C-alpha cells in the first residue's frame with residue numbers, strides 16, 4: 400500500500416452499529432499472501448432497503464486462491480451482497496469482517512462508452528483512492544496502471560479509447576482498474592454477460608490467474624455449469640440457500656430452492672436450465 404493509506408493494524412468497526420449488525424475492516428493481515436489466508440467472513444448477515452430485508456442468514460468464509468460463484472435468480476440478492484461487502488449498505492444483522500481491501504469489477508455493459516477516456520485513464524481511476532483527490536496521477540501511478548494493463552494482456556491498448564474496445568477488452572480494463580487498488584478481495588458482477596466465446600475463455604483464464612496469485616474472487620453468474628468448475632459456490636434466494644464445494648452443493652434440490660420457478664429440470668438427474676433475465680433497468 401502507499402504511504403497515503405497506512406496499513407491498519409487494529410480492527411476498525413464501520414457503519415451499522417445503529418442497525419444492529421457489525422462490519423469490521425481488519426486491514427491487511429500480517430501473515431502476507433500465503434494461499435488459503437482468510438480474507439472475508441460473514442456470519443448471519445442480513446441487509447436490505449428501507450424497512451425490508453432483501454438478504455438474510457448469509458454466513459461463509461472466503462480464502463485467498465478461491466473462485467466463488469454467486470448463484471441466484473433475478474432479485475435473489477447477489478448485488479445486495481456485493482453492496483454490503485463494499486460498505487455501501489449497512490449490515491443490519493450479523494457480522495461482516497474484511498481482512499483486506501475490496502474492489503469491484505462492474506458489468507462492462509453498464510459502462511458509459513461516450514466519455515473520451517483511454518483505457519489507461521480508466522485504470523488510473525482505480526488509483527484515486529490512494530492519493531489526495533486534488534493531485535493528478537503521477538509517474539508511480541501511471542507505471543502501476545500500465546503494469547495492471549500488462550497483467551490483463553492489454554498493455555498495447557493503453558492509449559485506445561475505452562469505448563472503442565471490444566466488450567471483452569473493456570472487461571479486462573475494468574479488472575485492471577480493480578487491480579491497481581491493491582485489493583485481494585475482488586467482486587465480479589456477471590462478468591461474462593455479452594462476451595463472445597474467445598473473450599469468455601480469456602476472462603476465465605484471467606480469473607484463474609488472479610486466484611493463483613492470491614486473490615479471492617466472488618463472481619456473480621447465472622451459469623450453473625461455470626460454477627461447477629470453480630472452488631466454492633454460494634446460492635442465494637433472499638437468504639443463503641447453500642455454500643460449499645460445487646460438486647456436493649449443486650444438487651437438483653439445492654438449485655430448485657435457489658431458483659424456484661426459474662429452474663427447468665432436464666430429465667431425472669441434476670441437469671438443469673436456468674431462466675434468467677440479463678436486462679437491468
Ligand SMILES: Nc1ncnc2c1ncn2[C@@H]1O[C@H](COP(=O)(O)OP(=O)(O)OP(=O)(O)O)[C@@H](O)[C@H]1O
Pocket residue numbers: 448449453471472473474475476477478479480
Ligand atoms: N435500491 C433498491 N431499493 C429497494 N429495493 C431494492 C434496491 N435494490 C435492490 N432491491 C431489491 O432487493 C432484492 C435483491 O435485489 P438484488 O439487486 O440484490 O438482486 P440480484 O440477485 O443482484 O438480481 P439480478 O440478477 O437481477 O441482478 C430485490 O427484491 C430487489 O427488488
